[in-house]
Amino acid sequence: MSELNATLTIAYRDTLKFLRDRARLVSTFVFPFIFIGIVGGSLQANLGEGAGYNFLTFTFTGVLAMTLFQSSAMGIISLIEDRENDFSQEIFVSPISRYSIILGKILGESIVALAQGIGIVGFALIIGVSISATQIAVLVPVAIATCLVGGAFGIIVLSNLGSQRAAQQIFPFIMLPQYFLSGIFNPIQVLPFYMDVLSRVSPMRYAVDLTRDVFYAGQAEYSQVVLNGLPHNVAVMFAMFISFFVGGTFLFVRGERNR
Amino acid sequence: MPPVIEVDRLTKRYKRADSNAVDGVSFSVQAGEFFALLGPNGAGKTTTVSILTTTLSPTSGSARIAGYDIVKNAGAVRKRVSIIFQRPSLDLNLTAEENVRFHAILYGLYPFRPTFKSMPRAYQQEVQRLAELLGLERDVFRPVKTFSGGMQRKLEILRGLVHRPQVLFLDEPTAGLDAATRRSLWAYLKEVRAESGTTVFLTTHYLEEAEGADKICIIDHGRIVSLGTPDEVKAALIEEYLVIDAEDRATLFIELRRLGVPFTGGAEIRIGLNGRSVHQVLQSVTTPLSVVKIHSPTLEDAYLAILRDHE
Numbered sequence: 001m002s003e004l005n006a007t008l009t010i011a012y013r014d015t016l017k018f019l020r021d022r023a024r025l026v027s028t029f030v031f032p033f034i035f036i037g038i039v040g041g042s043l044q045a046n047l048g049e050g051a052g053y054n055f056l057t058f059t060f061t062g063v064l065a066m067t068l069f070q071s072s073a074m075g076i077i078s079l080i081e082d083r084e085n086d087f088s089q090e091i092f093v094s095p096i097s098r099y100s101i102i103l104g105k106i107l108g109e110s111i112v113a114l115a116q117g118i119g120i121v122g123f124a125l126i127i128g129v130s131i132s133a134t135q136i137a138v139l140v141p142v143a144i145a146t147c148l149v150g151g152a153f154g155i156i157v158l159s160n161l162g163s164q165r166a167a168q169q170i171f172p173f174i175m176l177p178q179y180f181l182s183g184i185f186n187p188i189q190v191l192p193f194y195m196d197v198l199s200r201v202s203p204m205r206y207a208v209d210l211t212r213d214v215f216y217a218g219q220a221e222y223s224q225v226v227l228n229g230l231p232h233n234v235a236v237m238f239a240m241f242i243s244f245f246v247g248g249t250f251l252f253v254r255g256e257r258n259r
Numbered sequence: 260m261p262p263v264i265e266v267d268r269l270t271k272r273y274k275r276a277d278s279n280a281v282d283g284v285s286f287s288v289q290a291g292e293f294f295a296l297l298g299p300n301g302a303g304k305t306t307t308v309s310i311l312t313t314t315l316s317p318t319s320g321s322a323r324i325a326g327y328d329i330v331k332n333a334g335a336v337r338k339r340v341s342i343i344f345q346r347p348s349l350d351l352n353l354t355a356e357e358n359v360r361f362h363a364i365l366y367g368l369y370p371f372r373p374t375f376k377s378m379p380r381a382y383q384q385e386v387q388r389l390a391e392l393l394g395l396e397r398d399v400f401r402p403v404k405t406f407s408g409g410m411q412r413k414l415e416i417l418r419g420l421v422h423r424p425q426v427l428f429l430d431e432p433t434a435g436l437d438a439a440t441r442r443s444l445w446a447y448l449k450e451v452r453a454e455s456g457t458t459v460f461l462t463t464h465y466l467e468e469a470e471g472a473d474k475i476c477i478i479d480h481g482r483i484v485s486l487g488t489p490d491e492v493k494a495a496l497i498e499e500y501l502v503i504d505a506e507d508r509a510t511l512f513i514e515l516r517r518l519g520v521p522f523t524g525g526a527e528i529r530i531g532l533n534g535r536s537v538h539q540v541l542q543s544v545t546t547p548l549s550v551v552k553i554h555s556p557t558l559e560d561a562y563l564a565i566l567r568d569h570e
Contacts, residue, residue, distance in 0.1 A: 002367035095337035
């Protein structure tokens with residue numbers, strides 16, 4: 001019971017810290033707007049006619065999943081720097097399981113990422129992406145799942161990198177290729193075999209595809225946009241979450257203690 | 260009663276390091292004692308504290324806190340200790356009460372509730388008591404960043420005592436504080452100790468902070484240089500000697516040799532006082548003396564000598 005209380009406390013603390021930090025609050029909304037507004041808008045204006053589906057909508061679904069995934073992952077990456085600062089030092093000497101700590105951290109970063117997700121949906125509505133109430137309702141559980149997998153991805157990456165410096169230098173190289181291999185802006189229905197392999201090992205691909213699974217359900221574009229069925233994506237994401245979370249926490253704790 | 264902290268040949272070598280950061284250190288601390296680990300920067304103080312508070316694995320050796328092994332029973336140890344870090348461990352954007360609340364919940368004292376009002380009565384009373392102790396009153400509901408540096412440190416110490424730890428570790432707690440704040444922090448810590456009876460384990464590189472301790476352990480290069488009460492450490496580190504001289508040096512030398520008193524000549528004549536009383540020496544010398552001085556360095560001189568060797 002005290003483990004659950006501790007996990008909730010850690011998640012709650014992350015949320016409060018985010019809400020009280022105005023500069024961070026504003027800056028988190030700027031990046032996705034560039035992607036949807038500028039990239040999505042220009043692709044739709046120039047290529048939309050030939051594609052047979054709306055590029056603005058396509059980019060919106062991709063950026064939504066990408067932002068949730070990446071924001072959670074980056075929040076976890078900051079753990080290394082965090083553990084020498086503020087209250088995080090206290091968390092790591094407290095008598096609770098390291099799994100509860102990491103889980104609390106993933107939940108907290110997920111809540112922060114979801115706040116950004118709300119901003120993205122709002123922005124998409126403003127620039128004319130049509131989203132129904134039903135679509136928003138089905139996106140909620142998918143968004144939560146995307147954040148959790150993103151957070152778990154963060155801890156497995158972190159556990160394999162020695163320092164905050166290494167993490168900050170290497171992280172862009174892990175994320176950037178995934179933008180394109182996951183088909184956030186670019187259709188990846190047809191890929192050369194080597195890129196297809198790389199795409200299938202990109203964790204973000206499954207989050208993006210699951211988002212489109214539920215968003216395009218029952219629509220004419222479904223078969224043009226979606227790669228794998230819903231059960232396939234759910235199964236892969238579930239397996240990734242469990243293995244990344246358990247393996248990542250184990251390696252992270254071992255690495256921290258055996259310096 | 261067994262000691263509350265028992266350290267046995269504790270050794271830590273960091274990965275890719277070519278020497279031990281902590282090198283076969285052994286000591287024990289009795290319950291209620293004020294123990295000071297003193298040494299220059301890089302002597303291995305923080306490494307020792309990190310191992311004792313279970314965030315770092317030792318390379319070899321062992322340690323027990325309140326009877327629990329720090330490796331095998333890390334969880335039990337964590338429950339019974341508290342640590343005040345070198346760097347502030349408060350969330351500056353959160354209120355003092357929130358910082359205390361999160362600590363209390365992490366130590367399993369209360370269930371999680373999102374607001375102060377929804378917390379149990381016992382907790383609310385505890386916070387009120389802490390606020391009175393600190394003289395904060397309504398300010399406990401203000402962000403910690405509005406507090407002075409000294410007040411933040413005091414709040415951290417009080418927060419650290421909320422779960423009634425058996426040992427309170429303070430890792431260079433006065434770093435970055437001005438002299439007046441340092442003094443008031445020490446007075447405050449004294450009160451806290453008198454009230455709670457908690458064992459205090461302090462690391463510092465300021466000798467004056469260690470002088471009030473029950474036991475001092477001086478370490479350098481990861482090894483213990485001296486260990487004991489401030490008086491014992493002083494006796495072990497400090498060499499007292501008598502300086503004398505005479506118009507007729509030659510006669511004095513002959514006399515000292517005849518008496519069997521070892522001395523060193525030079526610009527001044529030094530006679531070591533290890534176990535020999537000044538009175539005894541002076542009484543036995545008949546050559547008229549022109550100079551008689553007792554050289555008695557302070558603990559600080561001795562500590563500075565260690566620091567010099569370190570450089």
